[in-house]
Amino acid sequence: MTNTPEFQGTHLWDRLCWAKETLEPHQSDYRVVYEDSVDECAKILVPDPNWMACALQGGILPPVEVYWELAKDEAEDSFTKHTRGYLLHNTKPVEAMTEEQAIEYLIMKDCPQHVWRNWNQGNKPKMVICRKEQLPGTREWRNAWKITEELSVTDLAA
Amino acid sequence: MGFGTVAFDTLQTSDSKNTGTNKTLDTSFVFNGTSRHYLHLNGSTHSVLDSFNNSSTTDDGTGLATFTVTSSFTDANYAYTASRNGSTNNTFAFTIESPTRTTTTMSVSTKLSAASSVDMGDANSFSCSIFGDLA
Numbered sequence: 077m078t079n080t081p082e083f084q085g086t087h088l089w090d091r092l093c094w095a096k097e098t099l100e101p102h103q104s105d106y107r108v109v110y111e112d113s114v115d116e117c118a119k120i121l122v123p124d125p126n127w128m129a130c131a132l133q134g135g136i137l138p139p140v141e142v143y144w145e146l147a148k149d150e151a152e153d154s155f156t157k158h159t160r161g162y163l164l165h166n167t168k169p170v171e172a173m174t175e176e177q178a179i180e181y182l183i184m185k186d187c188p189q190h191v192w193r194n195w196n197q198g199n200k201p202k203m204v205i206c207r208k209e210q211l212p213g214t215r216e217w218r219n220a221w222k223i224t225e226e227l228s229v230t231d232l233a234a
Numbered sequence: 235m236g237f238g239t240v241a242f243d244t245l246q247t248s249d250s251k252n253t254g255t256n257k258t259l260d261t262s263f264v265f266n267g268t269s270r271h272y273l274h275l276n277g278s279t280h281s282v283l284d285s286f287n288n289s290s291t292t293d294d295g296t297g298l299a300t301f302t303v304t305s306s307f308t309d310a311n312y313a314y315t316a317s318r319n320g321s322t323n324n325t326f327a328f329t330i331e332s333p334t335r336t337t338t339t340m341s342v343s344t345k346l347s348a349a350s351s352v353d354m355g356d357a358n359s360f361s362c363s364i365f366g367d368l369a
Contacts, residue, residue, distance in 0.1 A: 087305075088304065088305040089270070089305045092286065092287055092304060096286055103281065116294075119293065119295075120280065121290050121292045122279075122280045122282065122290060122291050122293065124282050124289050126282075126285050126286065126288070127288065127289040127290065137304070143306075150336060150337055156309065158306065158307075158308050160369075161306065161368070164305065164306065182289065182290055185289060185302070186290045186292070218296045
């Protein structure tokens with residue numbers, strides 16, 4: 077097991093350079109299926125294997141709340157460029173995660189907040205974590221893919 | 235023996251034999267010209283074949299994808315290059331557009347042009363690279 081250097085205060089880019097040279101990519105079988113809008117087909121989020129290696133290693137990635145702070149800045153009408161990028165580099169990195177914890181982190185980072193914060197508000201879930209084998213084998217009718225109506229929120233909660 | 239860090243501001247060639255003058259290059263020029271994100275994607279499964287500074291890809295539908303970076307860009311004015319390989323049908327030309335982008339995400343669409351139509355279409359594989367300043 078490779079030990080992660082003390083990275084707090086190191087630019088996140090430099091940490092990723094270290095990880096690319098040092099860590100083996102991890103191809104996850106997990107996929108996140110979510111519906112961003114009722115008018116659009118389901119979207120499928122695929123974790124990046126190099127990012128997943130960083131998450132499993134620990135001590136590299138900033139807390140997900142940092143990305144939320146930067147997203148808040150970017151949502152301001154007066155936004156031109158980030159001035160709080162130091163949050164990415166100076167905040168204490170998160171410890172090693174399990175693959176499942178990494179997927180939860182990734183959902184909170186890369187899925188729209190209105191999806192994952194309200195995934196179970198409605199007649200059917202807006203978001204489902206599954207394995208890639210559970211997705212259709214071909215891309216036929218890709219733009220008609222939706223989360224099945226037969227999946228109830230209470231079933232998933234149980 | 236471990237290797238340490240070499241800090242330098244300028245690279246200088248020993249080119250005087252050939253050109254009569256040495257050439258120098260500021261190291262910040264090298265750093266600023268480096269790609270800050272790259273990605274090679276399987277177009278049918280959307281699994282990542284190789285990447286750097288990428289946290290996830292999202293399959294948004296036929297010919298549509300979104301990439302999210304790990305180390306954010308300082309603004310959304312970065313430049314990108316992209317290419318695709320092969321298609322699911324006979325193609326005469328293709329275009330890649332990036333209609334929406336933020337400091338952390340870039341959405342792209344691939345359009346395939348056949349004899350008499352232009353449609354969104356998946357590629358067998360897709361590559362892109364982004365140049366810009368990081369936050």
